[in-house]
Amino acid sequence: MGAAGTLPDVAHDQRQLVLPDGVALQASCWRLRHGGPWPALLMRQPYGRALASTMVYAHPAWYAAHGYLVVVQDVRGCGDSGGNFRLFANEARDGSCTMAWLRAQPDCNGRVGCYGFSYQGLTQLLWDGPDGPDCTAPAMAGLSLQHHWCQDGRADWWVLGLAWALQLAAATCQRRGDGVAYGRIRKALHRQDFIEEGWGLLQQVDPENHLLRWWSGDWESPVAAAGLEAVLRRPMLLIGGWYDPYLRGVTALHEQSLKAGGSPRLVVGPWTHGNWHGGQLDQRQLAFFNHHLKDCPPEQPQAAVQLFDVGCGHWWRGAHWPRQALERWRLRGQGLSGVDPHAGVLLPPSGKTGAATGAGGRDRLVLDPWRPTPARGGHLDVQAGPADRHDLDCRSDVLTFTTPPLPRALILSGTVWLRLRAASEGRGFDLCCALSRVWDVDGRLQVEQLSMGVGRWLGPQAQDLAWRQVGFQPLLRTVPAGGRLRLSIALAGWPLIGINPGNGQAPHAVAAHERQVVVVEFCWDEACLELPLQQPDQAAA
Template identity: 30%
Template sequence: MLRSTWRGLPAKRHEAGWEPGLVAPAADGSPLVTDHYFPRAEGDFPTLLIRSPYGRGLPWSPMYGLLFAEQGFHVVLQSCRGTGGSGGAFDLWRHEAADGLATVSWLRGQPWFDGTLGTVGPSYLGYVQWALALEPPPELKAMVVQVGLHDPHALFHAGGALHLETALAVAATMTYQHQGMAAFLRATLRLQRRLGAATTAQPLRGAYVSALGGQVPWLDDVMSYPDAEDAYWRGASTAESAERLRVPTALIGGWHDVLVDQTFGQYERLRRAGCETSLLVGPWTHTSALQQGWPEVFAESLAWLRAHLCDDPGGLRPTAVRVHVGGEDAWRNLDDWPATPAATSWYPAPGGHLVRQAPTDRAPLTSFRYDPADPTPSVGGPLLSRTAGPRDNGTLEARDDVLTFTGPPLTEPVDVLGPVSARLSVSSDTGHADVFTRLCDVDAQGRSVNVCDGLGRLRAAANAPSEITVPMSSTAHRFAVGRRIRWQISGGAHPRYARGSGTGEPTVDATTLTPVRITVHTDSALMLPLGGPG
């Protein structure tokens, strides 16, 4: 079935066996239900530990259990505490470090465990790897973090805004996927039907219950504590594990993945620590990396694990970094990331133009009215839904509350390789505003497609010009000859981000919606890291 779904998977080396329903004790003694996949062959084989809150059935059993066992690995697929039949209560992130170490202790008593351990997995399965790496056991010899999480706060909050649609999607997945695919599908369809009501309610607090089919206590907490310094988030981020890690670690991300910025943060920390690492970034969303991208993701993961667990480095590529370049639909091997350390400035100009010449003043340029009762909708980008990724922005850009500044048709290709940002000089008549900023590629027919974006929050005196810098994620994108570079600015992207109320009230408790007039000043700048041909 797997080989008919994905072309390019390697031929299996062994038949795979399955030993389901084993029990490993958690740190507090709670039973953690564990399935063991293994190659049906004589000899010693390294072990892969995969700990998941999403269950042990589809897609984890075939994609991770069977495929890796066929390639010559013992695979331990375990349900996290409080999920998939395991005992105890699931509490987002709080038990993973201790339960991971307890599981390794259990592994040491298994007759088939030869003392060589690796980890692999996506999303929260990446988080449990970083949690184990906080105090890495001596047996841990390699990690593969695929579209992985290390900072829960950053997943749910950015620039002061709540990632509302992502929070609801994560809650549905965490609550239902480990109950089986049928339960998860029903929950997903219910969330789609009721998303509008859940994201426009006043107040937002508790409004998700009908959309998710019940209360999710950890989601209430996540939505209630937007400040990363709040005690609630203490110990949530495992970023420090990468700052001193010596375990060879491969990182895999997608340009439209909700966690791609965390992947780049992981890479930067590992390189700074001198840890052996590699980075692969494809043209994927969070989910498509494990769907359309699975042949590349699996091959990258397998090569890294064989090199560091089996002393077989033949499959490794010659460079540390490999990225897919949008606009030319090609892959490039790079020595490091970011490929271009410096950024160039592009400025908004009268008439909706985008120019390279710096302005001579910081005068008001243009303004628009953002009405939270009719919030600017989100279109594409890094989401957890089917609408994620690059999308036609034409309908969005036709709205009165969306500004666009567009450069002339290019006479030679322009490569953007690295982190993109906006330095915005803005003011608002209430002093409270969100500013969403996006880089787009416009073709010869005028079709505008999103490349990368970000959101920042303005808090200032009414009508007072303020400068805010908005990170817009990173990209590897070629703007081809004849294309135009477009900078899009608006007051939000709902329901991807919870809408700003215009009053400064806390997001989950706001009951008053006040329209805001946002003014963009001439000294604003779009910062693009330009690179040469690769």
């Protein structure tokens, strides 16, 4: 440290790695001007290395000033690196070559950690062999392309998927000097035209785009198993956000690391994918890397799991995810749950059997594709985060089920599940659901969306009155006594989820004028909302 706590100046240079196939990868490096060698921090990303994910992280120079060689590399086919870009396809092989190259740099002492979020999160996990990094800090990423990068409940992320695909397509156009196609993408994103026209635009300007494969069911596994097991056992700092679409990927990584014999740390805060609200994550990462790459003792003991309770505004800390007790809350509806706010009721368990008296009944719901039910906020919106859905719940194409006032505070901790029986008159339907907190302020009803869940059914089985289940985005949330919980059910969540056309085909494969009216019948007998309630001895710290 310099005078008055200022950071020392750092040097910056450009370096090149030529791969065995002749492709050259370009990297920017930062280090202290004097001293070394140092442990290295590596980020491999497709968005142009000058950005270095500074939308959420401190600049690499900040990490370098704390005694690291920081390397940010353009992956194959991106930025100034050579070759052709194909999403995740070459990262294991190229990453392993990069790791060997980096460890051989004269200003690297041989110890390497990786950091980065989203695409840069997954590149930390993809290696051809066991000689991967000594430690990793993957943020907001998962291993399954289908379940962690593209879908909830078999329903494709519509607006998020198109927006990201077009961002990468624009980079491809820029790289090949196609200003016309680049301008079309920018205009479509600016005017929001991409929501309806993005699929066709991708086919025209970037026919090799990953989304064209993914939404057609072509899932390529990017994971090199031999390298993954070693990484999962090594020190790992996992970072997730309650309003991030990749949260399930982060929690799955946590479970996989534990099963592999690792001791991962997990931090989940009230963050969206691109806004971490000053969560001091750079300081957390620096302490993590200092401990595992410099053998520095931790400044204070760190809990293995740290979760932010959005309801009470405090961090919960423990050795593992908090213990839960599952309660099954029953649904009652008599055909008016979409038009009478008091008709649909969510009933707590009672008696020895845990069943709620008076539950059951039936409802029907209709989706008009001309005016599809909208959705907002949560983890699947470009404008992610908390959302007021009072106006959405007032629509007649939304069924609502509200609890009586809660006699005690509830701490929801984990994944909520909805289980019900439903049948469509056509060959496809979606369930787009929300769990909310409801309370009155000066006679005005407030409805705050807590979590969302989506399920999709296509084909003739959609017409059977069969059991369906919908999993919600994980959460940790204290709901105070006196308030109420509400379950909302719709057949669309536009534009977060593409509109199910009702004919057995996926939304992207059907023109807007071919969408059908979707009618679904619900049977509430034995239907339930399964709430994971944190045990009272697991209070937030």
